[in-house]
Amino acid sequence: MPKNLKVYKFGGASVKDAESIRNVGNILQKEKGNPLVIIVSAMGKNTNALEGVLKEHFNQTGKANEVLEKIKQFHYQICNELFGEKHPVYHDLNDTFVEIEWILEDEPEAYDYMYDQIVSVGELLSSKILTAYLNSQDLPTQWLDARGIIRTDELYRDAWVQWEETEANAKKQVAPIVESGKFVLTQGFIGSTADNNTTTLGREGSDYTAAIFSFCLNAESMSIWKDVEGVMTADPRLFDQVTKIDKLSYREAIEMTYYGAKVIHPKTIKPIQNKNIPLYVKSYENPSAEGTMITSDVNSSYPPMIAVEKNQVMLNISTKDFSFVAEHHIKNIFEEIAEKRLQVNMMQNTAISFDICVNDIDDRVENFVEAMKEDFEVTIEKGLELITIRHFQKPLVESLKHGKIVMMEHRIRETVQLVMKEVPMMVRK
Ligand code: ADP
Ligand code: ASP
Ligand code: MG
Numbered sequence: 001m002p003k004n005l006k007v008y009k010f011g012g013a014s015v016k017d018a019e020s021i022r023n024v025g026n027i028l029q030k031e032k033g034n035p036l037v038i039i040v041s042a043m044g045k046n047t048n049a050l051e052g053v054l055k056e057h058f059n060q061t062g063k064a065n066e067v068l069e070k071i072k073q074f075h076y077q078i079c080n081e082l083f084g085e086k087h088p089v090y091h092d093l094n095d096t097f098v099e100i101e102w103i104l105e106d107e108p109e110a111y112d113y114m115y116d117q118i119v120s121v122g123e124l125l126s127s128k129i130l131t132a133y134l135n136s137q138d139l140p141t142q143w144l145d146a147r148g149i150i151r152t153d154e155l156y157r158d159a160w161v162q163w164e165e166t167e168a169n170a171k172k173q174v175a176p177i178v179e180s181g182k183f184v185l186t187q188g189f190i191g192s193t194a195d196n197n198t199t200t201l202g203r204e205g206s207d208y209t210a211a212i213f214s215f216c217l218n219a220e221s222m223s224i225w226k227d228v229e230g231v232m233t234a235d236p237r238l239f240d241q242v243t244k245i246d247k248l249s250y251r252e253a254i255e256m257t258y259y260g261a262k263v264i265h266p267k268t269i270k271p272i273q274n275k276n277i278p279l280y281v282k283s284y285e286n287p288s289a290e291g292t293m294i295t296s297d298v299n300s301s302y303p304p305m306i307a308v309e310k311n312q313v314m315l316n317i318s319t320k321d322f323s324f325v326a327e328h329h330i331k332n333i334f335e336e337i338a339e340k341r342l343q344v345n346m347m348q349n350t351a352i353s354f355d356i357c358v359n360d361i362d363d364r365v366e367n368f369v370e371a372m373k374e375d376f377e378v379t380i381e382k383g384l385e386l387i388t389i390r391h392f393q394k395p396l397v398e399s400l401k402h403g404k405i406v407m408m409e410h411r412i413r414e415t416v417q418l419v420m421k422e423v424p425m426m427v428r429k
Helices: 018-029 046-058 064-083 090-107 112-120 121-136 165-179 208-215 252-257 266-274 327-339 362-370 394-401
Strands: 006-010 037-042 141-145 183-187 190-192 198-200 222-224 247-249 279-283 292-295 306-319 344-349 353-359 376-390 404-412 415-422
Touching: 006 018, 006 208, 018 064, 018 121, 037 121, 037 165, 046 064, 046 112, 046 121, 064 090, 064 121, 090 112, 090 121, 112 121, 112 198, 112 252, 121 141, 121 190, 141 165, 165 183, 165 208, 183 208, 198 252, 208 222, 208 266, 208 292, 222 306, 247 252, 252 266, 252 292, 252 306, 252 376, 292 415, 327 353, 327 362, 344 404, 344 415, 362 376, 376 394, 376 404, 394 415
Parallel strands: 006 037, 006 222, 037 183, 141 183, 222 279, 247 292
Antiparallel strands: 190 198, 279 292, 306 353, 306 376, 344 353, 376 415, 404 415
């Protein structure tokens, strides 16, 4: 594999319409002839739209084809703007849509399995369109099916990568293409099982795909192209006066993303840290700007940084017989947490009770409570927000609490975490 191989990942926002695709083409002109693997997400919000198709099909409402039709028109419209009315890419897209139509003709199967078969199509479509566009712009590009490379287990919707096989596949398939001077273009988010069933790696998983390829191919660097200048001190959609962080350590990045800094998928950091590959977060709107560089460099003076994770649930688990929440209870609780795949973001205990704050995903919390209720009293509070502040300053923490009820608060070294809820509004009669 060439030593100077780079991996670029373009997210949904960077390919949301024809103009955006032209912009990606311009960014890539600067890399012409260089060894480059490109990972692309579904265009715009098409993953959500495909989830809509699945829901209609699963509930047998008879509307699945109608929702699918809108997705088709979206993609055909973009192709029309890029290629006009005639181009081989239309056939390719048609074949992909026919595969969903076949699924829709049958009775629904297991939800998670079907999710991956239907929702994965967003990335297949975007990668086909982008490959066709780059080739039309004198940027020779070879489309690769990520499902022939990323081997996973059968945990549909949240599949785990089988690294050895994936690494061997990636090396074998990517090397001859980059050596021939072409770009490699493939899909984020998707993989497949040993039986060739399509799997997905979890929502927003395309950053992770780029990290998998970077790891397997020993990339020189990885860049993710976003609608922001780089990693900012907080989400610019939620906070004013945020500033860009020029350099960040892997450790800092993994802590922030785990607790909700959605600019990078949290699973992205480990593979690139393990091989010490620098990660650049760059703006596709301003590609020559520096962005953020994430490496092992330790910078001891960071500004305060805020991550917000919504959809939190607080569970209070207490023993029914007033026995202490000691080792054996804690062991049982954690076994059930692992079994139901809850992500615990905060915890604390008293003599006879244990509080945890977890992400509210599907019906995992309900399943957990059901399993616990024989031995424990469990109360649930939903609709909470977890705010993590690293390198905190006291006035900032106080201002974040303003107008909220603090349910849990933690301070560890430079980090403060708050689980909060809105103060209920009292309306004057
Ligand atoms: P992609 O197009 O690759 O899917 P995302 O939408 O997942 O990109 O990530 C970019 C978004 O992340 C930004 O639009 C921003 O609202 C959000 N975000 C959250 N936290 C931060 C942060 N600390 N810095 C920059 N962006 C952030
Ligand atoms: N398209 C997928 C999603 O929206 C993966 C990604 O964009 O990272 O979740
Ligand atoms: Mg995304």
